[in-house]
Amino acid sequence: MTAIDRLVEFIPLDAVDDAQLDDLLHSLATLDIPTEKSFIRGVLSMGLRAVEAFVLSDPALLLLAEYWDARIGDADRVIDERLLALTGSQSASLRAYIKRSLYSISREWRNEAGIPVAVFERLIERQATQNLGAELRCELCGYWFQSTDVEGADRQAAIARVGCVFANSPHPNRIGDPIKPLGFGKARFTTLTLDHKIPRLGFGSVEFDNIRVVCRFCNQGKMSYRRSHEALSPIIAGALSLVPPRVPHSQLRQLTFTSSVWHQGSCRLCGGTPRHAELTISVRRGAASWLVPWNVDVVCYDCL
Ligand SMILES: [Zn+2]
Ligand SMILES: [Zn+2]
DSSP states (O other), X not given: OOHHHHHHTTOSXXXXXXHHHHHHHHHHTTSSSOOOHHHHHHHHHHHXXXXXXXXXXXXXXXXXXXXXXXXXXXXXXXXXXXXXHHHOOOOHHHHHHHHHHHHTTSHHHHTTTTSOHHHHHHHHHHHHHHSGGGBOBOXXXXXXXXXXXXXXXXXXXXXXXXXXXXXXXXXXXXXXXXXXXSEETTEETTOEEEEESSOGGGXXXXXXXXXXXXXXXXXXXXXXXXXXXXXXXXXXXXXXXXXXXXXXXXHHHHHHHHHHHHHHOSOTTTOOOTTTOOEEEEEOTTSOSXXXXXGEEEEETTTO
């Protein structure tokens, strides 16, 4: 068994138990390297990310991921064969791990199928203790959810157990804000969703600390992260976002909004944060009318 095969026996990382780790440390003890568990975990993690990056940089695989997305034909088997050829590894756990990464591109994952209600309950417990008056808000823009924004009886029940408080209506200044429409066409932007802060495709973890409650508007504002190496794309998209002011909605404005709010984080005028205020953006006074992240101020609706 090769070293890489031994390492990948321990995938997925969250399934590694102490006995397995001890076994791995023992086998590494013959090498003259530090063997603290945290160090080994780090090396293991880096190795996996490297394999993942290597595999995901294959254009044919990305194309396959598209097919996977649409569940066309036998994409699953084709991906398996392709992975086998690419990695040369017989390890089923390695292929399962990489497929999980590919799967993160797929629609199901974006629809949060993998996130259990218990995790959701812990997330809103955090909100109940941190937010003013236990208000249930988008952790990115501070939109205060209404009960009609929550899909699923299990989530409604979790919210009732925790005792989070809903809003009765949107903030009056949100209504008619051209930056943040409440919906567009059939899409409702106020629905409560769960978001991977660091996207799965950016190799973000599926663990609690990497998940947050956000409104659909903010979640969709991160859609440019669907491909690897895209951390800069909201900025680039923003640079192209001079759209006619009266167009009711544009994804470029949405990207500019999300990246600006994410980076500035609070109201420039009152310092209000998403824990108790809903944020929007406005083009800086005196600036050219380009709606780009470096031209806008984040402000809350109370100050607008
Ligand atoms: Zn939001
Ligand atoms: Zn403010």
